Each structure stands twice: as structure tokens, then as C-alpha cells.
Amino acid sequence: MVVGELQNKNLGIASIGDDYAAQYGFHDAEDYFHKSPKGLSHEVVEMISRLKNEPEWMTKFRHEALDIFLAKPMPQWGNTELLNSIDFSDIHYYVRPTEKQGRSWDEVPENIKKTFDRLGIPEAERKFLAGVSAQYESEVVYHSLKEDLRKQGIIFLDMDGGLREHPEIVRKYFSTVIPPSDNKFAALNSAVWSGGSFIYVPPGVDVKIPLQAYFRINAENMGQFERTLIIADKGSRVHYIEGCTAPVYSTNSLHSAVVELIALEGAYIRYTTIQNWSHNIFNLVTKRAMAHAGATVEWVDGNLGSRLTMKYPCVYLVGEGARGEILSIALAGDGQHQDAGAKVIHAAPRTSSRITSKSISKAGGRASYRGLVKIYPHAHDCRVSVECDALLIDGASRSDTYPTMEIDAERVRVEHEARVSKIAEEQLFYLTSRGLTEDEARLLIINGFIEPFTKELPMEYAVELNRLIELEMEGSVG
Amino acid sequence: MSDRKNVFAFYDIHVEIEGKEVVKGVTLEIKPGEKHAIMGPNGSGKSSLANALAGHPNYRITSGQAYLAGKNLLELDATERARAGLFLAFQYPLAIPGVTVANFLRTAIKASGGDEERLKNFRKELLEKFKLLDIDHSFAARYLNDGFSGGEKKRIEILQMAMLKPLVAILDETDSGLDIDALKIVSHGINTFAHKDGGVLLVTHYQRILNYVKPDRIHVMMDGRIVRSGGPELALQLEEQGYDWLKIEPAGVGGR
Numbered sequence: 057m058v059v060g061e062l063q064n065k066n067l068g069i070a071s072i073g074d075d076y077a078a079q080y081g082f083h084d085a086e087d088y089f090h091k092s093p094k095g096l097s098h099e100v101v102e103m104i105s106r107l108k109n110e111p112e113w114m115t116k117f118r119h120e121a122l123d124i125f126l127a128k129p130m131p132q133w134g135n136t137e138l139l140n141s142i143d144f145s146d147i148h149y150y151v152r153p154t155e156k157q158g159r160s161w162d163e164v165p166e167n168i169k170k171t172f173d174r175l176g177i178p179e180a181e182r183k184f185l186a187g188v189s190a191q192y193e194s195e196v197v198y199h200s201l202k203e204d205l206r207k208q209g210i211i212f213l214d215m216d217g218g219l220r221e222h223p224e225i226v227r228k229y230f231s232t233v234i235p236p237s238d239n240k241f242a243a244l245n246s247a248v249w250s251g252g253s254f255i256y257v258p259p260g261v262d263v264k265i266p267l268q269a270y271f272r273i274n275a276e277n278m279g280q281f282e283r284t285l286i287i288a289d290k291g292s293r294v295h296y297i298e299g300c301t302a303p304v305y306s307t308n309s310l311h312s313a314v315v316e317l318i319a320l321e322g323a324y325i326r327y328t329t330i331q332n333w334s335h336n337i338f339n340l341v342t343k344r345a346m347a348h349a350g351a352t353v354e355w356v357d358g359n360l361g362s363r364l365t366m367k368y369p370c371v372y373l374v375g376e377g378a379r380g381e382i383l384s385i386a387l388a389g390d391g392q393h394q395d396a397g398a399k400v401i402h403a404a405p406r407t408s409s410r411i412t413s414k415s416i417s418k419a420g421g422r423a424s425y426r427g428l429v430k431i432y433p434h435a436h437d438c439r440v441s442v443e444c445d446a447l448l449i450d451g452a453s454r455s456d457t458y459p460t461m462e463i464d465a466e467r468v469r470v471e472h473e474a475r476v477s478k479i480a481e482e483q484l485f486y487l488t489s490r491g492l493t494e495d496e497a498r499l500l501i502i503n504g505f506i507e508p509f510t511k512e513l514p515m516e517y518a519v520e521l522n523r524l525i526e527l528e529m530e531g532s533v534g
Numbered sequence: 535m536s537d538r539k540n541v542f543a544f545y546d547i548h549v550e551i552e553g554k555e556v557v558k559g560v561t562l563e564i565k566p567g568e569k570h571a572i573m574g575p576n577g578s579g580k581s582s583l584a585n586a587l588a589g590h591p592n593y594r595i596t597s598g599q600a601y602l603a604g605k606n607l608l609e610l611d612a613t614e615r616a617r618a619g620l621f622l623a624f625q626y627p628l629a630i631p632g633v634t635v636a637n638f639l640r641t642a643i644k645a646s647g648g649d650e651e652r653l654k655n656f657r658k659e660l661l662e663k664f665k666l667l668d669i670d671h672s673f674a675a676r677y678l679n680d681g682f683s684g685g686e687k688k689r690i691e692i693l694q695m696a697m698l699k700p701l702v703a704i705l706d707e708t709d710s711g712l713d714i715d716a717l718k719i720v721s722h723g724i725n726t727f728a729h730k731d732g733g734v735l736l737v738t739h740y741q742r743i744l745n746y747v748k749p750d751r752i753h754v755m756m757d758g759r760i761v762r763s764g765g766p767e768l769a770l771q772l773e774e775q776g777y778d779w780l781k782i783e784p785a786g787v788g789g790r
Contacts, residue, residue: 481591486628489588490638490694491616491646500641504632504677 092150098122101247104150108216108250111223121236121246128240134395134426138364142338147310149248149281205263210294211256212267215283218254225256229287233316233344233372242342245281245314252282252313257292257323266295266328266514282313288323288351295326297514310338317345319353321375326354330517332524333362335392341367349375349404356512357384358521359396360528368426370399373407373435380409385509387528388421388453397426397458400440402465408439414506415446417453418529425457425474433464444474447505449498449529499529540566540603542620542702542733547598549579549586549758556582558758559598564702566731569724569747573738573769574755575777580737581625583755584706588622589615603701617646619701623691623708629679635690636660636674639697646698663696666726668719684711692723695732702733709743721746741773754780 092100101122105115130139205212211222219226236246257263288294311333319325325345333339339362345353355369371380386394400409415423425444446455457474479501487497503510503522510518542564549557557579564570572580586593587600589612600607605618630638640656652659664671667689679687688708695703705724709717724747728734736747744752744766752768753760754777761780762768 480628483628483630485590485612486624487630488612489616489622489624490642490698491613492642493613493645496641496645500633500638501630504630507632507677 092148094148095145096122096125096147096149096244096248100149104248104250107150108219110219113227114219117231117236118247118249121243122248124236125240125243125247128237128243130240134366135364135393138338138393139366142310147280150250205267208261208263209258210261210263211254213254215252215254215285216250218285222254222256225287226254226285229316229318230285231316233318233346234314234342239342241312241340242314245283245312245342249281249283249314252284252315253286253296253298254284255286255294255296257288257294259289259320260291261289262292263294266297268297280311282311282315284313284315285318286316286325286327287318288320288325290320291322292320293324295328297328297517298331309336311340313341313343315341315343317343317353319345319347319351319378321348322350323348324352326356327369328356328513328517330358330360330513330521331362332360333365335361335363337362339365339367341365343367344370344372344399345380346372346374347378347380347407350377351375352379352381354381355383355398356509357382357396358509359384359386359394360524362392362394364393364395366395368397368399368428370401371409372401372403373409374403376404376406378404378407380407382410383412383509383512384414385506386413386415386423387525388415388417388423389528390419390421393422393424395424395426397424397428399428400430402429402431402435402438402440405435406437407435409441411442411444412508413442413444414509415444415455416449416502416505417446417455418449420450420452420454422454422456424455425459427458428460428462429470430462431465431468435465437467438465439469441471442473443471445505446474446476447502448476448478449502495529499526502529540619540701540731540733542602542735544587544600544607545598547583547586547600548596549582550594550596551582551592555596556758557586560755560758560760562735562753562760564733564735566701566733567728568751569728569734569736569749570751570753571736571738571744571747571749571769572753572755572760573741573772575739578755579758580739580755581706584622584704584735584737587615587704588612588620613645616698616700621695621698621700621703623688623695623703623705625707625710627679627687627691629677629681631677631680633678634675635678635693638678639694642694642698660697663693666696667693667723669693685713685716688712688720689716689723692720695727696723700732702735703727704735704737706737707739708736709738709740717743718746741769744769756780 092103098119101118102115105118211218213221231246234242236243253269255267286294286296315327317325317327331339343355347353353371357367357369359365359367369382371382373380380400382398384396384398386396388394394415397413398411400411402409409429411427413425413427415425417423423446427442429440429442431438442459444457444459448455455476459472459474461470463470479498483501484494484497487500488494492500502525510521513521543562545561546559547557548555548559560583562570574580582593586595589610595608602618602620607615607618607620610618639660640653643652643656660674661671669689673690679690682690688711691708708720712720721743724734736743736749748766752764752766754762754768754772756777
């Protein structure tokens with residue numbers, strides 16, 4: 057059966073398992089598991105791969121990754137206390153899409169629904185965001201967009217679909233930026249990945265509108281172990297937007313995604329993420345980009361919610377004249393630790409990078425900036441600019457910076473600035489004397505603080521983000 | 535006082551900062567459209583008076599009364615005083631990085647209960663005021679006071695006054711740091727405001743601005759008290775003779 061036919065019948069990948077069952081003699085799809093049993097083993101990995109009907113090399117890749125995961129110790133840095141509290145045997149590593157879509161709106165917690173209301177997110181989108189079955193498929197917008205992309209030769213699929221329909225491209229690039237051995241969580245993702253986006257932009261093609269994850273619906277968008285691969289071929293341009301400002305509700309407590317970007321000569325990729333996880337989530341993500349000669353990669357990364365986030369978007373500047381930019385904000389509230397930052401590796405001459413990190417800590421939350429800039433000896437004439445700005449809303453909150461610079465080349469210009477600030481009483485008085493309440497004044501100052509970030513977002517996201525921060529700040533100050 | 539429409543009046547105001555009394559009983563009444571100036575040397579308590587009246591939390595009013603349009607200001611916090619129609623132009627306006635002048639003004643108008651109609655005409659009104667105060671349009675998109683020169687900040691304070699349309703404006707040393715051209719423009723803004731029935735309390739220690747903003751009354755403040763009040767001629771006398779001759783005068787003349 058051809059996958060295109062499947063989609064035409066509105067079955068989508070949710071039915072892949074059914075197809076597999078029919079082909080290989082499972083008579084009743086219901087007999088097959090909807091959820092993998094708790095815990096991680098080679099059997100589980102084998103089942104996931106077989107269920108998806110993957111090629112042999114991917115199955116092998118998963119098994120090898122699992123061995124690496126099992127052998128690797130937990131990282132000895134970051135919030136080790138929280139990391140060590142993860143019980144890997146208490147997690148379902150695969151949940152079939154049908155199962156997820158079966159969740160009803162009634163099961164979504166009241167506070168999440170309320171936030172949707174207040175953010176003014178349309179009904180259909182809310183259900184999608186909350187993990188309730190998606191209804192976008194019939195939408196005209198979505199179809200015409202898909203047709204447009206197809207005409208330009210742009211491939212935009214979920215990762216599983218990418219592997220099925222374009223195995224040669226996937227095999228060439230998959231895991232070349234982030235090998236399973238990179239870190240324990242990358243290994244975990246490699247073993248059990250599911251969902252995520254696959255994008256290929258042909259040489260010279262400029263994708264005019266941002267590609268957004270929620271355009272592709274009939275897929276596992278919010279997987280625990282998403283795997284995204286974007287390849288921008290020579291001279292092409294693409295902007296991808298992941299997530300949204302609405303809280304992502306999930307019953308799963310561990311999310312560990314891997315995102316690989318490859319910008320070939322002269323290409324441009326911007327990857328925008330705004331994530332607002334529910335407060336029980338461990339969000340441990342590996343994001344890395346390879347920028348070839350003259351290419352530009354920009355990570356725009358917003359982190360809200362979660363219990364612990366550890367995320368350091370990285371750019372490898374491997375070709376002369378490549379440019380990397382990482383712009384991030386983190387908001388850490390009560391009981392939260394946002395350990396976020398950036399990594400840039402200058403591995404070619406005349407490359408440049410800019411890191412701008414902004415964090416807000418409130419109500420006892422903790423925001424850490426952790427960054428690495430490395431310049432190899434042959435990478436002369438590089439430029440680096442790092443700016444870390446932390447804003448503390450109250451005395452109970454905490455901010456730390458762990459910047460590392462390893463510079464082994466000559467003729468390098470490095471600028472580094474780090475600031476921790478509090479909202480000054482005089483600033484509050486100034487704004488209250490103009491009729492704002494103290495809470496309104498604080499919010500205005502905070503919105504101003506993150507303005508360098510929000511101005512890079514598409515308008516609707518910027519508006520949502522500001523409103524979201526307003527909700528987050530409610531009751532926590534004043 | 536509650537029967538007197540839009541009058542700004544305070545009686546026997548005493549102000550303490552960090553336990554030290556810096557204003558020792560000051561009384562004034564400003565009617566709509568009236569311009570008053572408080573003059574005095576450094577440390578005479580005039581800025582403390584201005585900040586205390588606007589509700590600065592560090593300036594404690596220990597006794598006295600203050601009313602605006604019949605509202606008892608001392609029962610209100612800074613936000614509520616602003617919403618009641620009191621405006622303070624700061625001596626040292628603060629920067630709010632990331633917040634544009636236009637966005638800030640829109641937020642402030644909304645906060646003070648500006649209706650839909652006002653917000654709809656916001657852009658047009660802002661451009662008019664820019665013209666009135668000879669401010670370049672590019673300031674609408676610049677971050678409030680962030681990297682502004684001293685003179686630019688003062689001009690933006692007057693812009694805020696013009697946009698927020700308070701009943702009364704206390705201008706704390708708005709003239710300091712202005713060159714003569716800027717002084718004329720700022721004065722024009724103040725006169726326009728007063729002409730539309732705004733009450734003005736100008737706090738300054740230079741006579742210079744009074745060449746352009748002709749006050750109805752001048753009050754001389756020394757050591758926390760008003761030691762003399764008079765008409766515009768008092769300013770000239772101060773210009774010629776300085777403050778010293780007043781030091782021997784008995785304190786507590788007060789009022790008008």
C-alpha cells in the first residue's frame with residue numbers, strides 16, 4: 057500500500073500499525089499494543105520499529121542507540137538532583153497516535169482549558185494542543201499550503217512519513233549532526249523516537265511563509281521523543297516554527313526531543329520555538345545545527361513552564377563565513393528550573409556568532425544560563441558576541457550564569473556582557489505616577505525586557521507570548 | 535474642599551524622608567488654568583514636596599491635607615492619584631528599555647481609563663503633540679528615555695503631560711538641562727496646557743523659565759517652608775538679589 061493512498065483515505069499514519077498487522081497476519085488490530093509496556097528494553101525498541109514498518113538500518117540504529125543509552129551515565133552537571141529523580145522504568149516509551157487522539161476534551165485539566173480561553177485560542181487549535189484529536193485535515197488553508205509547497209519541491213512531513221517516502225535523504229542526513237553517543241538523552245531519543253518534522257528545501261528555494269508544526273496534523277506532533285530533521289539545500293531559505301505559547305498538556309513526564317538542522321552552502325534556516333510545558337514535565341532537548349560555508353542558522357528559543365528544562369541550542373560553523381545566532385528567553389517560576397543556554401563551535405575562518413540570552417526568575421524560580429563558545433585554532437578572524445541578561449522579580453528567585461569560552465584562534469573579536477537586574481523602585485514609581493498599577497508596571501518592564509525576543513516573533517506569537525507572561529505573572533507579584 | 539471643582543489644594547503639608555522632616559508645613563491652592571511657581575535654593579524641600587504629593591513611597595506625608603477636584607489625595611496611592619488627574623514631570627525621568635514611547639503612552643492612557651475613542655485617535659493625537667513640542671516622529675518607536683539626552687527626556691515628560699491630560703501638573707525642575715531653544719518649546723507646551731485649564735505647579739530654582747512661562751503666583755521655599763509669595767515681580771527680585779535677603783524674613787508666611 058502506498059502511503060499517499062493512506063492519507064487520501066484519511067487514515068494517516070495512525071493506521072500504519074493496522075496495515076502492518078494485516079500484512080503480517082495480525083488479524084485484529086485491537087490485539088496489538090496501543091501503548092508500549094512501561095520501561096525500556098530491546099523488545100520495546102523492536103516493537104516500535106516494527107510497528108512503524110521501518111527499514112532495517114533504522115531498526116539497527118535504534119538498538120545501538122539503546123545500548124549507548126544504557127551504558128551512558130547520567131550527566132554530572134546541570135540539576136543533577138532532579139535528573140537523578142527520573143525513573144526510566146516508569147515511562148511508556150511509545151504511545152500509538154490513535155490512543156493519543158482518543159483522549160477527550162473532558163479529560164483535559166480545567167486550568168489548561170482556562171488558559172486556552174484566556175489566550176483566545178480557537179476551539180479546534182485548543183483540542184489539538186491539548187492532545188485531543190486534530191481536526192485540521194479538512195481545512196482548506198492546510199491543503200492549499202501543502203499544494204504550494206509540493207510545487208516548489210519542498211518536502212514537509214512528519215519524521216515517520218519522511219523516512220517512508222524519502223528514505224534516501226533521511227539516511228544521508230539523519231543523526232549526522234547529533235549522533236546517539238552525543239549525550240544520554242540523545243541516545244534515548246534515538247532509540248525510541250517518534251514524530252517530529254522532516255523538511256527538505258531544494259537548492260535556491262525561498263520558503264516565503266514560516267512552516268509551522270501544526271500545519272501537519274495527521275501525525276504525532278507532540279511526541280515525547282520527537283525527532284526533527286531540517287535540510288536547507290544550497291542557497292535556500294526556510295523558517296520553521298515549533299510549538300506555541302499555549303501550555304502543552306501531557307500526561308507524560310519526560311520529553312526528550314532531538315532537532316537537527318543542516319544549512320548547506322549559503323542557506324538560511326531560522327528555527328523558532330516557544331514552549332510552555334505543564335509544570336510536571338522534564339524537558340531535556342538536544343538541538344544542533346550545522347552551518348556550511350556562507351550559511352546562516354538562527355535559533356529563536358522561548359522556554360516557559362516545565363519542572364526542569366535543559367536545552368542549549370547549538371550551531372556548528374563548519375564552513376567559511378557561516379553565521380550562527382541564538383536568541384533565547386526563559387521564565388522560571390515557582391518550583392521550576394530553566395537551565396538553558398547556547399553553544400557555538402567556530403570550526404572555520406571568518407565565522408561569526410551572536411548569543412542573546414534573557415531570563416526572568418520569579419516566585420523562587422531558578423534560571424541558569426549555560427553557554428559554550430569554542431573557536432578552533434584554524435578558525436581565525438571570527439567574531440563572537442554573547443549577552444546574558446537576567447531579571448529577578450523578587451528576592452526568593454535565583455539566576456546563575458555558566459559561560460565558557462575556549463578560544464584558540466588568532467584575530468578573534470569577542471564581546472561578552474552579563475547583567476543581573478532587579479526592577480528598581482524608582483522605575484515602579486515612575487510608571488505608577490502615570491496611572492499604572494504596580495502589577496501593570498512590572499509587567500510593562502518585563503515585556504520591555506524580553507522585547508528583543510518578541511520582536512523576532514511573528515505578530516500573533518508575540519501577542520500570545522505577552523499575554524501568557526501576563527497570566528504567569530498574575531498573583532505572583534505585588 | 536469637595537465643593538470646588540478641579541482645584542488642587544494642599545494645606546500644612548509636612549514631609550519626612552528617612553525620619554527627617556524636609557517639608558515643614560506648606561499650603562497652596564491652584565485653580566484650573568493657574569500657573570504657580572515654587573522657587574528656592576537646593577535642599578529647600580521643593581522636590582520632596584513634589585514627590586510626596588505624587589505619592590512616592592519613600593516620602594512620607596506626616597500631616598496635612600491634599601485635595602484634587604474634591605478627592606482626598608492622601609487616601610490614594612500613586613496610581614490612584616495619577617488616575618485622579620495628578621501628573622508629576624520627573625526631574626530625572628527613568629528609562630524603560632524595550633518599551634516604546636508610543637506603546638507606553640497607549641498603556642498609560644488605557645490605565646487612566648482612556649476610552650475607545652481616545653485610543654482610536656491615539657496616533658493622530660500623538661503626531662499633533664510631537665509637532666507642538668517639536669519632537670521627531672522617530673521617537674514614537676524609541677524605547678522610553680533609553681539613551682535619550684537630558685533635554686529629550688524633559689521634552690518627553692511634557693509630551694506625556696500633553697497626552698495624559700491631567701487636571702494638574704507638577705513640573706519638577708523641568709527647565710534644568712535645557713538649552714534656550716528647548717526651553718522655549720517646553721514652555722510653549724506648558725502654556726498650551728494651562729491655557730486649556732490645566733493647573734501648573736512649576737518647581738525650579740532658576741528664574742530663566744519664568745521668562746516664557748508667566749506664573750500667576752510665585753512662592754519662595756526655604757528650609758521646608760514657603761517664606762514669601764508674590765506676583766511675577768518676585769522672580770525678578772530673586773534674579774537680582776538671590777535668596778539671601780529672604781533668610782532674615784520670618785518663616786511661615788505660607789499660602790497666598
